[in-house]
Amino acid sequence: MSKALVIIKSMGIGDLVILIGNIHAISKKINKPITVLAQKNTHANAILKNDPHVEEVIVLDKEEIKSFFNIIKKIKPKQFDQTYIFGDSIRLYLISKLSGIKNNFHYKFFSKKGKNFFKTAREFTEKTLNTKVDSQSRIYFDKKDMEAAKKKYNITDETKNIVCGISASGPTKRWDINGYIKLFENINSKFKCKFFLAGGPDDEGLIKNVMNSSIGKNCISFAAMDIAETIPIIAACKYCISNDTGFGHISAGLGLKSLMLFIDSPPAAYGLYNKNISIVVPEGETIETTTHDTLGTITVDKVLKKTLELMN
Numbered sequence: 628m629s630k631a632l633v634i635i636k637s638m639g640i641g642d643l644v645i646l647i648g649n650i651h652a653i654s655k656k657i658n659k660p661i662t663v664l665a666q667k668n669t670h671a672n673a674i675l676k677n678d679p680h681v682e683e684v685i686v687l688d689k690e691e692i693k694s695f696f697n698i699i700k701k702i703k704p705k706q707f708d709q710t711y712i713f714g715d716s717i718r719l720y721l722i723s724k725l726s727g728i729k730n731n732f733h734y735k736f737f738s739k740k741g742k743n744f745f746k747t748a749r750e751f752t753e754k755t756l757n758t759k760v761d762s763q764s765r766i767y768f769d770k771k772d773m774e775a776a777k778k779k780y781n782i783t784d785e786t787k788n789i790v791c792g793i794s795a796s797g798p799t800k801r802w803d804i805n806g807y808i809k810l811f812e813n814i815n816s817k818f819k820c821k822f823f824l825a826g827g828p829d830d831e832g833l834i835k836n837v838m839n840s841s842i843g844k845n846c847i848s849f850a851a852m853d854i855a856e857t858i859p860i861i862a863a864c865k866y867c868i869s870n871d872t873g874f875g876h877i878s879a880g881l882g883l884k885s886l887m888l889f890i891d892s893p894p895a896a897y898g899l900y901n902k903n904i905s906i907v908v909p910e911g912e913t914i915e916t917t918t919h920d921t922l923g924t925i926t927v928d929k930v931l932k933k934t935l936e937l938m939n
Contacts, residue, residue, distance in 0.1 A: 629657040632707040634723065635665045636714025639796065640854075640873025643669040643878050645745045646713055647678075647764035649752040653711055654680035664702065666692055671811045674857035674877065677767040695722060702726045711755065713748055719810040743893075745900040749811035762900040772859035780821075780847060782863045787818045787938065790861050790878050790886075792869025793833050794826035796877035799891040800921060801870050802930075804836050810868070814934060823844045823860060849874075867935060869927045871897055877937050879903040884937050888925055893918045906934050 633650055634828035635643060645664060654661050664672035667688045675681045692698055695718070702724040712733035714865070723731045745762055752760045756861045782788050791811070795801040814820055824834050824846055834848050849857050854877075861867075861878055867885040869875030871892045879885040881903045887898055888906045889939045894906045894914045906914060907930060909923020917923065 628731070629659060629709060630705070631657055631659070631661040632702060632705050632710040632728065633663045633670065633714045634710060634714070634719055635663065635671070636716055636719060636743060638666045638668045641676070641871070641876040641897060642667070643671055643674060644764050644766070644873070645897065646748055647766065647880065648760055648762040648900070649682045649748050651711070651765070652752055652756060652758065652760045654885070656746050656758060660671065661926060662705065662707070670854040672689055672768055673853065673858060676855065677930070678747065679767065689736070698722050699726050706760040711752070722898070724771055744896040746896070764880045766858070768858055768862045770879060773862045777857040777863045777871060780860060780863075782821070785819065787820045787866065788823070789814070789820060790823045790825050790862040790864050790867040790869070790874065790883065792825045792867065792872045792874040792878070793837070794866070794874070795870040795872045801873070802888050802890060802925060804833050806861055806927050806930070808837055808840045810930055811837070812844070813927070814933050815842060815845060817935070818938070820845055821848055823850045825857065825869070828848055852876050852879040867939065868930070886933055887931070888916075888930065890923055890925060891921055905933060905937055
C-alpha cells in the first residue's frame with residue numbers, strides 16, 4: 628500500500644492553507660492519509676491536527692530546515708514510497724531521493740518564480756494524479772472545542788462575531804489600523820458586534836491601538852494565544868475582515884465569510900482558490916492588476932460597503 632509524503636517548501640500560514648485542497652486530493656487518490664513535512668512557521672501541526680486526510684505532520688524548525696542530513700534522518704526511517712514536493716528546489720528533491728523514496732514528484736526546477744501560487748500547485752497536482760483538484764481548502768476542527776469556545780467568549784447569534792486579521796507578513800500588506808478602527812465603529816453602530824483581533828505577539832502595538840479606541844470594549848485579542856487556541860474561536864464566528872494574512876486564510880478554510888484586503892499582494896494567486904473569500908483591491912486596480920508593489924489605497928467607505936454586502 629502506498630505511503631506518501633507531501634513536502635511543503637513555503638513557510639507561510641496562508642501558503643499552507645492554500646495547499647490543503649491538494650493534500651486532500653493526494654490522500655483521496657491513494658485512499659490513505661498522508662504525512663506532511665512543513666516548516667514550523669506554517670503552524671501545520673495546529674491547522675492539520677483534526678484533518679482525516681493527514682496521518683502525521685513532521686515539523687522542521689529554523690535550524691533543522693538548514694540541515695540536509697537531519698531532514699533525511701527524520702524521514703528515511705518512515706519508508707515512504709512516494710513524495711510530492713510543492714516547490715522547485717533541487718535540494719528537497721535530493722533529500723527525498725537520499726531518503727530512499729523511489730517515486731518523487733516535484734515542480735520543474737527553478738520554475739516557480741513569477742508563477743501564480745495556487746494555480747501552479749493545482750496544475751502540478753492534477754497533472755501528477757491525472758485527476759481534477761478542488762482547490763477549496765477545508766480546515767477540520769473539533770466541534771466540542773468550538774462549543775467550549777462559544778461558551779467561554781459568549782459567542783451567540785445575537786452578535787456579529789468578526790475575526791479581524793489586522794496583521795500581515797509585511798507593513799506594506801497592512802491596511803492602516805486607523806482604517807480598521809473607523810470600520811469597526813461604523814459596523815458596530817449598525818449591529819451588535821464582537822471583534823476578535825487576530826495577531827501575534829509582534830502585533831501588540833496594532834492591537835493596543837484598537838483596544839485603546841472607542842471600540843476596544845467590544846474586542847478580544849489573540850496576541851497571547853497560539854494558533855491551536857484560536858482555531859475553535861474562529862470556527863465559532865461567522866465573518867472575517869482581514870489583510871492578506873494567515874488568519875484570513877484560516878478563517879476562509881474554516882468556512883467564514885471572509886473579506887480580504889489585497890493592498891500589496893496578488894489576489895489572483897492568493898484569493899481566488901476559496902469561494903468563501905471576497906476580494907477588495909486598491910482604488911483604480913483590478914484583481915488582475917493588483918500585485919506585489921502595487922502599494923495602493925483602499926478607503927474605509929469601500930470596505931464598509933463590501934462588509935455590509937457580505938453580512939447581508
